[in-house]
Amino acid sequence: MDRVVYMDHASTTPTDPEVVAVMLPWMSEQFGNPSTMYSLGLRGAKVVQNARESIAHTINADPEEIYFTSGGTEADNWAILGVADAHSKKGRHLITSTIEHHAVLESMEYLEKRGCEITRVPVDGGGLIDPEEVRRALRPDTVLVSIMYANNEIGTIEPIADIGRITREAGVLFHVDAVQAAGKLPLDVEELGVDMLSMSAHKFYGPKGVGLMYLRKRTRVTPLLHGGGQERGRRAGTTNVPGIVGMAKALELADNRMAEDAVREAALRDRLWEGLSAGIEAIHLNGDPVRRLPGNLNVRLDGIEGESMVLMLDMEGICVSSGSACTTGSLEPSHVLLAIGIPAEHAHGSLRATLGRSTTTEDVDHFIKVFPPIVDRLRQMSPIWCENCVCKQRN
Amino acid sequence: MDRVVYMDHASTTPTDPEVVAVMLPWMSEQFGNPSTMYSLGLRGAKVVQNARESIAHTINADPEEIYFTSGGTEADNWAILGVADAHSKKGRHLITSTIEHHAVLESMEYLEKRGCEITRVPVDGGGLIDPEEVRRALRPDTVLVSIMYANNEIGTIEPIADIGRITREAGVLFHVDAVQAAGKLPLDVEELGVDMLSMSAHKFYGPKGVGLMYLRKRTRVTPLLHGGGQERGRRAGTTNVPGIVGMAKALELADNRMAEDAVREAALRDRLWEGLSAGIEAIHLNGDPVRRLPGNLNVRLDGIEGESMVLMLDMEGICVSSGSACTTGSLEPSHVLLAIGIPAEHAHGSLRATLGRSTTTEDVDHFIKVFPPIVDRLRQMSPIWCENCVCKQRN
Amino acid sequence: MYSELVMEHFRNPRNIGVIENADGVGEVGNPQCGDMMRITIKVKDDILEDIKFQTLGCGAAVATSSMVTEMAKGKKLDEAMDITNQAVAEALGGLPPAKMHCSNLAADGLQAAIKDYRARHKA
Amino acid sequence: MYSELVMEHFRNPRNIGVIENADGVGEVGNPQCGDMMRITIKVKDDILEDIKFQTLGCGAAVATSSMVTEMAKGKKLDEAMDITNQAVAEALGGLPPAKMHCSNLAADGLQAAIKDYRARHKA
């Protein structure tokens, strides 16, 4: 089986060859450290500044509001731990949702164990947050609201601008995990009313190991990485010039083709869903049918377990995920699926296909063709799925 | 001036083309996320595991004791903040030296502001730490000793194995910042008796934005980056496969040619020092004349300031540094030079040349040729240097 | 992540199905945990003449189920009772650490089936 | 990091040196801070006829010294007194933020020299 049908773009994406091409000169030739005073280093400083300006322009921010990090996880951790530390005199209450990425949820838990109070606002059956829930959760001692722009599992797009209006009115800092949204949805930090925003380059065809935090001017936040004075003293560590150059290029490319990609991916995603739901019984859509990322499909299948589907699809060259990629190895059902009200046994039977730039109609049709027999096979060997037995009614 | 004579290898190094070559396949083609279950991702997991084994073998550790990070700064921060947090019940006293890198010193200061007590053991005039000073600084509530293997400014190599015996005897955890030593000095975590050790790939001809922490089995340390379960739950963030593959290759290459490089670089460094001290008056060596990294030369020149030398040498195509790279922009004199007893005015007049693989005899001779006239010129315009005036005696 | 042998058993599981009028039935795990297995056995002269399984679960769950049926088939009941989850994992060349516990229930399922048989045939 | 104009002044500083028998001398900064400057002036009819500098310091320190001598030469003392460090930095097309304060003393040096001249010639 040589054909590879990659449908796990929410997990990571291939680095665009055009992105690799702009990175290469900064690796072995123009390798100077931007924190130095000689031309070789200053050229690195210049290209990093250009990257900063290009990214800032894309999200309607000032270049000095862009801070480069090692990825989305670092940016999320920094925003949450940094604000909690810098504003601990004001209060120790933070607000988030039940469907955030682990990078946010685990940072919140870390704080909770150290005496902070965390309110996790619930979501509806499609994964949508009601901005009024955020308003109700606000307290005089609230120092941060952290809500994701788009969910990594079910693709639900949250009403960030509405929440931004509420936090701004209340004078509370607002962090947005835009790791899944970046490169897919328009990001305008003014329109969204956010104070902090995280991105990770490898999610939009950029390199792994680099990301950024947008940090609104005059926002107080304690550094997460202490050391050299890089990033205006707020994020230490030798500047990853090739990574930053690659990320800026990747965001530029994504921004240019955003609308086009969205239409194409949504059409393919809908074709996939129609094909699968026509060919398979007892298959259900997870998440909001409309307010979701264009390439995201998340389904559950009665009577089977996710990993076995993933393994069998892999034998057909199809790459999909049975939940959040980083929780593989854990046997916990996805917290996102539980949060939208899906029972554990169905959460275990869920599958996420996330389409991307490389996805073709042939890919989708291949999936539609090979998946039903796999489902049949797994259901045949399932003790909770049998054509005639009582247990079927249970499901 | 087209010739470039790069003599700032302590700041960063070019990524070896062989290293770039092994990274490339993992960027756009084999780009799968190692935390997934399909073959594309599992191939990434496998190559990361191979990298882990190769690195572990080089430093005489177990593969499960290697944790990948975004660089030396993250590893240093993690070791210090993570141990302080995990062992706060035992005590809140930490020991370090006065000449550590900012990544260590600033982490210590962060803790100090939050109620920890920090002892900074002094160094001698060459930058050497006396292990007995560490022993004397130990207290029942000491939770960590963090000492660098080799200094980034003056290249002094510290008696790590001796300190390791002392910390082990006392049952205190020992962290070593080996960022400057990795790839240049043999590292055997057993012989050195260390519990934690930091490296940064770009210092040994590997890529920027990736590093590692060696963490001895059963060492309790709170994560610095919370989130997905990567690195066995201890360091979250999507695995930087190309970076890790590149780092492992770079360490392997460095390890293979270590002895050879050391002899060559030391000879060139000595030639440089002899040439400069023969051609320039009032030039002095900073740091230990013997126990120092092979490629490191650090000198001070009466009556002139460092940056102006750096800028003038850059006009001749020579890249050197006037102090620790990451403190450029700061006007503070180097804390390392102050710690070895050099007065501020002479610290400002110091210059670091760090030789590396690319350095040739011609490079060294070019330096020896162009530097004296620069020194003359700067001294001529210096208000504290004049052939006949009284101020000369002051210096 | 999985060894070749585990994947081989996952791809071509042995002894899938349900024995009609089985002499014993064992059920372990539950769908909430994502892993569940039903083992049916046919016993003749204190020997496991036939054994079949149905499994809902991950690769490890399927492979261990398949492996335990292979290991047990033809064995005396007492011998079969001695098969441990650990032994099944070893026969498969090991399992990933995360899968050692939750998805390694096959021997428990077999033991449950034998106990069921013994309970039914105690008289 | 530095603008082209700053680098041009650094590479080719104007009016380097010491005026013998100067009418006024100004010294600012100190070697401990890594930045020090000495300005000597020659005054005729209340006009800065000549001005020279010596500077120990970074690129910004040298360039601002050079620039201030250019700006002041030929000016009336009162006019020269009005030259600010800010104005020098602007004339150079700006300085990096970190250098705005410590390495931007040239106007102070000039003022010190003029004050020295006035003190000496008060009588």
Ligand SMILES: Cc1ncc(COP(=O)(O)O)c(C=O)c1O
């Ligand atoms: C919504 C969201 N936030 C944060 C992250 C963390 O990003 P990274 O793994 O690149 O650090 C991810 C992806 O893993 C994500 O999908």
Ligand SMILES: Cc1ncc(COP(=O)(O)O)c(C=O)c1O
């Ligand atoms: C001794 C030492 N420790 C730590 C670091 C930090 O490493 P990095 O900048 O790669 O994070 C450096 C280099 O900058 C260093 O020289």
